Amino acid sequence: MAGKVVLHYFNGRGKMESIRWLLTVAEVEFDEVFLTTREQYLKLLSDGDLMFQQVPLVEMDGMKLVQTKAILNYIAEKHNLHGKDLKDKLMVNTYSEGLMDLMEMIMILPFAADVKTKLDNIQNKAKDRYLPVFEKALSGPIYLVGGRLSCADVQLLECTLMLEEKMTRIPAVSRFLQPGSKRKPQPDDVYVKTIMEVFDIKSPFL
Known part of the structure; x- marks a missing residue:
């Protein structure tokens, strides 16, 4: 064993x-x-x-x-996180390697001499090269490949959180994330109830 x-x-x-x-x-x-x-x-x-x-x-x-x-x-x-057939595995690996390329750029930031220049380069590549691919892939389905969770989805979450952490270095963003700012909490029952009453929605959407 x-x-x-x-x-x-x-x-x-x-x-x-x-x-x-x-x-x-x-x-x-x-x-x-x-x-x-x-x-x-x-x-x-x-x-x-x-x-x-x-x-x-x-x-x-x-x-x-x-x-x-x-x-x-x-x-x-x-653990069944690699796609159901050969074609799906190819797409999972393709998305996964793209995400690893982006994350590896972020990983080396602490070792860079000019962090600001490197960070600007990462943000530009993320916006122009990488993120549009995933926005397109997720325009309809909830998962990247084959309608099921894969390692590529897990890496996309990891990468998104890494980018989010880097963005919080921007002073205005950092202040917005602090307690007492005008940032709103996650939707609760009161929020949902208010919207349903305002728009006269009789039953949940799903």
């Missing part, structure tokens, strides 16, 4: 975060071993655990998995 999944990475998001998200959505419990010293990394190398001398490393199903895309594909395939 395979033991609990174990993730080997730094105590931060990086390339492991998409794996954490996907395992969480698949309701798979996992433990984490955080790399804090070079000695830990060298031991993984000497033990032959890092095929390409890189992390993430995921211990799962009696295997030691490396390479982020391969790990994500394995988890998605195992």
Whole structure:
């Protein structure tokens, strides 16, 4: 019987975060071993655990998995989050890799010398190259591919939240998100009731 999944990475998001998200959505419990010293990394190398001398490393199903895309594909395939047929899998992978391209640009921001220029570049590419693709894909269906949840949907949520966090660096946006601003809370029963009364709606839309 395979033991609990174990993730080997730094105590931060990086390339492991998409794996954490996907395992969480698949309701798979996992433990984490955080790399804090070079000695830990060298031991993984000497033990032959890092095929390409890189992390993430995921211990799962009696295997030691490396390479982020391969790990994500394995988890998605195992937990039915990878599309129902070959054509759907292709589209899931296409969306997924586009999202990873965008998220990797965001990941390197903390290491950039000129953060503002890099952030402006990311925002422009997100607006002009990446987000329109997903807006078009989601113009009708609730999910990106095949009318069912896939790893691409999970990564889209992760990426959207990353972009949202970067946008909150804008002072005006940050102030709007603070308690006491004119930002409204999520819709509650009073809100729904008021709209139904104002427009004389007799029953819910769905």
